Amino acid sequence: MAAFNLRGLLVLASCTSLTGLLPPKAPLVPRCSMPMALAPSPEPAEAFDELASLFEEPAAEADASAAHAEAAEEPASTRRKSRRKKAMIAVVGRPNVGKSTIANRLTQNFHEGGLVFNEAGVTRDRTYGEGFWGGHEFTVVDTGGIVFDDKEGEVFLPQIRQQAMLGIAEASSVLLVVDGQTGKTVLDEQISAFLRRQKVPVVLAVNKCESTVDGAMQAADFWSLGLGNPFPVSGLHGTGMGDVMDELIKPLPPPPEEGEGYDDATDELRVALLGRPNVGKSSLLNKLTGTERSIVSDEAGTTRDAIDQTVYNHGTKFTFVDTAGVRRAAKVRKGIEELMVRRSLKAGKRSDVCLLVIDATEGVSEQESRLARFIVESGRACVVLINKWDLVPNKDDALYRTSKKYLQKRLPQIAWAKSLYVSAKTGLRTSDVFDACREAAAQHRRRVSTAVMNEILEDGVRWQKPPATSTGRQGNIYYCAQVAKQPPTIAIFCNDPELFTGTYRRYLESHFRKALSFEGSPIRLLWRGRPRREVAPGAKSAKLD
Structure with a gap:
């Protein structure tokens, strides 16, 4: 990043141990640290x-190169239209x-x-x-x-x-x-x-x-x-x-003619980057958008507001939102930090896809588990990004499989989310984030016909019948239907929702997921009981007579 009045700015890296996602007996590899020197400011x-x-001149050159790269990336059908x-x-x-x-x-x-x-x-x-x-x-x-x-x-x-x-x-x-x-x-x-x-x-x-x-x-x-x-x-x-x-508005260009728009993106996705402070969210935003959009430093809490940047990828308009790091509620100070956390969570709720960023050198903490629960409760699609993967030594297939199991164990709430091992510093697999977000959003917006839903439900009930109470009352399921999307919501109609335990509800959710996948998106099951019929007082007295 080019900085003004700043000469000799060196990267400051703190010495941290590579723990968390590494095997228990992995050797500790310290990271180098160098002092940062600021030159005196000129007059x-x-x-x-x-x-x-x-x-003056570089700005025009940068705009021309950005426009050329954007036009080369988009399909020919999109390039023919004026943006x-x-x-x-x-x-x-x-x-x-x-x-x-x-x-x-x-x-x-x-x-x-x-x-x-x-x-x-x-x-x-x-x-x-x-x-x-x-x-x-x-x-x-x-x-x-x-x-x-x-x-x-x-x-x-x-x-x-x-x-x-x-x-x-x-x-x-x-x-x-x-x-x-x-x-x-x-x-x-x-x-x-x-x-x-x-x-x-x-x-x-x-x-x-x-x-x-x-x-x-x-x-x-x-x-x-x-x-x-x-x-x-x-x-x-x-x-x-x-x-x-x-x-x-006097120096602004005239408004567009009737029928002329400002952009011709065929689809639009809003993607929020969530995570603890100093896990590399701002660096990822700069790498994904190809700009120096956010200030990056080794100091935790650098980003204060929700910072958004738009980039086009194969006809899709991606709006990435960099958020402030979310710490535990007990550590959040009153005032500016409290407002920062609220903005971050609000940005997550308003997004189509949440990118949960985890530091590969530190592993999954309790705060990541809380953010995962927040994503599920908000009903947002999710992709897990394990950042700083370039700092992990001795990477092989065994380590990859071990880390995948580790993530599923520590984050069971979003076991359905796709995980990518990336590096904002080197650009490792950052280009795969666009496709992962696009696929998660597609599952998030997916709708399945009622006939297919009931076939899957019938098959699940046949494999494992609903439990019965100690008094002999048996839960009966009549039919189901998808009533909403973003996230996919399935209404299950039964005789009494109280007869179905949490274990059986999780079994049916797992069964739907195995049959329909919905990778990258949460699903919700709504249990609807049959309304009880009430007998009118007049009819009851007539029967007694």
Whole structure:
């Protein structure tokens, strides 16, 4: 990953033992560790020239190469159609001026938009959302706070700055957000000087101007930034945002003609990466999408918000969502980490397929078991990714079979999920993730006819009859039918659901799975009893007479 104002950045690897998925007597192979050295930051004027040179020509070359690779990967029938990408609006500024609040206001997505918390440096990666105004559909890019002078101990400042500059490079219009209550700062002037050197149009929004009386006076202080009319706005209440939106859409291309779309993907899948902190989720996202989409570091908890990136593979639109690492509930701190965990779980519920990422050098912990139960309860398709497989020594067929049995034993809830042994660092088998997700989603959306279902049910009951109670009551099954999909849901109609024990219910679920597979997808069995007939009081008295 290219980083700005950063020279001599070395990879920091912690020494961990290769345990968990290895045999009990496997030798411990330590991983190397090297110190990380940060070079002193150059002056802001030098940083401007360096950033501008890195994002003028290479950005166009990268877009051309990406478009060429995308066109070569898709079928000829898909390439003949024109694919139009939505224009992008980048929201930038120094830390803690309300950029995420403004971005959520632009997308009108306050519950699932950018993470908002009263703390500087909450947003680190780029987060995307969809907006609409004046007939224009566009993508809003929320970025982290830009700081040109690196501070000792602030490890993520160069990476956050790089993510913000990437957002500016791909934007059709930039919204610079400043704090009207704090007033103009030196950092605001530095960012404005950098943006004036760029070719992209810039709109200046003075946030936190809730007062209609003092708002204009607060905004007047920012005329000296040289970016034109400063608009007093309130991201919290939405005051003045209409004028800002009108200004932002002026440089955007005209809306598409009738019948013309923005993309022609034949199918769309939303895939969430779930796992404990520091298992390699962000590295996998970057490898799968072929971009430096997420910040990667050896420090646990680097990713804070749900980061999504779209990639096309053989006519299918994959939207991968990188989530924050989920720790045990007892270790989750109140505040920003609690919001991070909630966002991660919500992203998992909204996805079509969940990729459960496990560190091959550490094995399966109790937290992976909890996440597996969460995936089953949410009814999501699942693929298990054992990452960092390149660090496991002496790999052979025996070790592979042993690790497969180990996974089935430690994660019985998702024994039906396909497992892939991958390496985000070397790219080992990462290309197989697309096919695995596609197959799991197909099983998740599968529907089976009622006739086939009842043949399988009849065969299962013939092999093992329902149990009887101590009083002689026998459970009777009449018929079944698939009543829903995503996940496949089977309703079984019987005389009394209470007569069927958990053991027999698991037997029938296993029987359906053996006959129909449903690999990669959970299935649900709904037991429906026959309603008891009630005798009217008048009819009973007539019989007695």
